[in-house]
Amino acid sequence: MSDYMFNLESHLTAPQNAVLAAVQSGAAEANLSLYLTGGALRDMFGGFPIRDLDFSVEGPALKLARDVAKKTGAVIVSTDEHRKSAELRFSSGVVCEISMARQEKFSKPGGKPQVTAATIHDDLRRRDFTMNAIALSLNRASRGLMIDPTNGVSDLEHKEIRAITNYTLYDDPVRL
Numbered sequence: 001m002s003d004y005m006f007n008l009e010s011h012l013t014a015p016q017n018a019v020l021a022a023v024q025s026g027a028a029e030a031n032l033s034l035y036l037t038g039g040a041l042r043d044m045f046g047g048f049p050i051r052d053l054d055f056s057v058e059g060p061a062l063k064l065a066r067d068v069a070k071k072t073g074a075v076i077v078s079t080d081e082h083r084k085s086a087e088l089r090f091s092s093g094v095v096c097e098i099s100m101a102r103q104e105k106f107s108k109p110g111g112k113p114q115v116t117a118a119t120i121h122d123d124l125r126r127r128d129f130t131m132n133a134i135a136l137s138l139n140r141a142s143r144g145l146m147i148d149p150t151n152g153v154s155d156l157e158h159k160e161i162r163a164i165t166n167y168t169l170y171d172d173p174v175r176l
Helices: 003-011 014-029 039-046 061-072 120-125 152-157
Strands: 033-037 053-058 075-080 085-089 095-100 102-105 114-117 135-137
Touching (some): 003 014, 014 053, 014 061, 014 095, 039 053, 053 120, 061 075, 061 085, 061 095, 102 120
Parallel strands (some): 053 095
Antiparallel strands (some): 033 053, 075 085, 102 114
16 A cells, blocks of 8 residues: 555545545455545545545546446435546545546536546546646556646645646636
């Protein structure tokens, strides 16, 4: 186990660790590549309590969410069929999101994006800010491998907020 996994598990509460294990187990059973992404890693590297558990899956995320909910008794609070994501609430009160790793193309600013399945690397490169474009592998062969294609950890260390592309605010002006 890498130091990143130790650091993550040290920052999670017991109920959050149980959710992590349940989602990880569901993905392994379905033979899907699973990554913890976004806010959890940003908060962990920033030294803050982890509030968000966001998982990205290379494959059918909604099916994984339904399988995890069925197995654990979690409730699916909401789904986004367009972006292939679901939010689950567990009996412990922990909420997590399971999303398909995806690419988004905007035909016009503020418009609805065209969504296609992608690899985790493509998913991270399409995100808004570098500090949200960090992933931690939860797969058996690469558990604990950090993926940081936009150098978000360095930006966090330097307390910088940096957009990934010049189009971040143009494509999705609600970020302003």
